[in-house]
Amino acid sequence: MAPAIETERLRLRPLLQGxxxxxxxxxxxxxxxRWLARVPHPYDPEMAAAFIAETAAAPAFVRGIDAxxxxxLIGVVGVDGLPRQAQLGYWLGRAYWRRGYGTEAVRAVVGHVFAATALRKIRAGAFAANAGSRRILTKLGFHxxxxxxxxxxxxxxxxxxxDLVLERTAWEAVA
Structure with a gap:
């Protein structure tokens, strides 16, 4: 199991069935x-357990966000489609919005993925009405x-x- 990533306030670690x-x-x-493409509502523990099992078996870098x-656990962040078509995804529980946790977690995972791979870019997306997610992505250099x-x-x-993208060169200029 890959090690956790520690930031100033967060621990990004592999998801567990627990x-x-x-x-x-x-x-x-x-x-x-509502802001997630693949998550239905209602969402139950069996669906969550299946997601955890799927991420453990996939060629992806997915981490639970602990504060x-x-x-x-306060959310999930990850990059799937590795090693070629990297796609960033993340979410936080509503109680943890507007506290800088999203930016901190995404910054750490993007930095880790660029450091560990030869990727030239990472793609991301956000629903247009999701101002918080758009703010996180643009703050980190996605366009x-x-x-x-x-x-x-x-x-x-x-x-x-x-649809947004972050090129390695833009990341390296600000990281």
């Missing part, structure tokens, strides 16, 4: 799941490459979506 109930509780909030003093309609599993419909 996280399924907490993960489901955080993701079962429609204000969280000491916050009661454990918009396109717009399209994309499905949200939680709302069972399509919403305007932004």
């Amino acid at each position: 996280d399924a109930v907490r993960l489901a509780g955080l993701c079962n909030d429609l204000e969280v799941s 000491p003093g916050e009661g454990g 918009e490459t396109g717009r399209r309609m994309a499905r949200s599993g939680a709302v069972a419909g399509e919403m305007p979506h932004l």
